[in-house]
Amino acid sequence: MKRIDYDTAVRDQPSALERAHRSIAHALAESAIEPWRAGDTVAVVAMGASTHSAHALVFALLGSGVRAFSLTASDASLCAPDTQPADHYVIVSESGRSPEPIEAARRFTPGRRIGITNVADSPLAAEVDVVLPLGDVDDSGVYTVGYTATLLAYAMLCEHVIGMPVGDTAAIPARVASALSSFDGGAQIVAERLSAARTVDFVGRGTSLAAASEGALMFREALALPTAAFDTYQYLHGPMEPLREHSALVVFGDERELSLVDSVLDSGVQVCLVTQRPLADLARPNHENLVVISIAADVAGFERSIHEALVPQLIVGHAAARMGRRPGEFTYRQPDTKIPIS
Structure with missing residues (x-):
């Protein structure tokens, strides 16, 4: 991934999202994700812009009857040792280099950690169980396509794990x-x-x-x-x-x-x-x-x-x-x- 001009990043989102879709679809097909069962709770863990994207996933899950909440990654350190605030974790960092989500992932239950990042071999990827890479798409310093690609990843993940109807994501x-x-x-x-x-x-x-x-x-x-x-x-x-x-x-x-x-x-x-x-x-x-x-x-x-x-x-x-x-x-x-x- 390299940093590109802001207007270019905004304008080129359609092609970048096509690339992200292929990358996410391949990862979902190849990954074994622990099922989200009735009564389970899902925490979306992130910092910065990714924290804001979490609202879309949390409210979509709540609307589908799945318990969910957003947890700021830096707040995970405030949990008592050896406690788990959720059953499953979606840990988001576009760069994969934000230290707070990485440290949070280390605290959470092995086998229950899904990471969403633009860089498949990022430090975050080493701390989660399943990686949904956004395709190493180029982005601006003020995130644009990385943000919308994260929303696309949420849609594809929800369809894959709980059968949420999300329409034709390829379109x-x-x-x-x-x-x-x-x-x-x-x-x-x-x-x-x-x-x-x-x-x-x-x-x-x-x-x-x-x-x-x-x-x-x-x-x-x-x-x-x-x-x-x-x-x-x-x-x-x-x-x-x-x-x-x-x-x-x-x-x-x-x-x-x-x-x-x-x-x-x-x-x-x-x-x-x-x-x-x-x-x-x-x-x-x-x-x-x-x-x-x-x-x-x-x-x-x-x-x-x-x-x-x-x-x-x-x-x-x-x-x-x-x-x-x-x-x-x-x-x-x-x-x-x-x-x-x-």
Whole structure:
């Protein structure tokens, strides 16, 4: 894997996802994964962007009747010695070199550890029982394809282990190409309108919390903008109060999210709504402070999580160009967030 330009990584996701699909499918066919039985609990263990992707897997599993939760990898060290917080573990690190997931894997039950990483021979791979490699795809410093490929891996894993209906995962790369084209115009308008924003809030519920959380991280990493991410209903209980004229809001969802959006439009807040609901269902779809980015009605499950993630990726690209920033060039570098390559 090598680091490539951000815009190239975003644009080339369809071909990279095709490569990832082949790699994941081969690994699943060759691997013996301990069955997830009724009553078992699955922990998704990660750091950084991978932690945000975990929302998609956790809520998909909960919706299928499987106990699941997200465990920040660094928090695994807080568990009492010789205790196991879950029955099965999905341990995620795109680089495979983040020390916290590696150390967490060492603590967990042998035979119950599935690792998802872009690099098949990474340090993480040596500490898990089954590796689902993303194909060593090239990625940007602010992760793009590694993030969406992880979501693809979740879909394929759930289909393989519990028979979750996830649709035709092989068709996802081509549909991502279509979505990138469809979303780009709206993303460019949003980037223009956010040029005066001092803070940006991201809001979503359930699996859409993945895109909200990841979007907030990307804006902080790539644009150096203060952001926060919230569950939709939590946001209503106070966190939305600071919204003012120089605030921006990116909302993912089809239900309570619509009235939330409408309630702030007259305050001068610049809003982007990512939804499957038709414009006719919105109270004021043509309001001057609102941009709606529509997800196709037949996109569901993990594929929808992938499409939702494309929106902040595209907005970041356009906003960075306007601001003269290069995503992936960080001001602050911490020497202990990755194990050095030997």
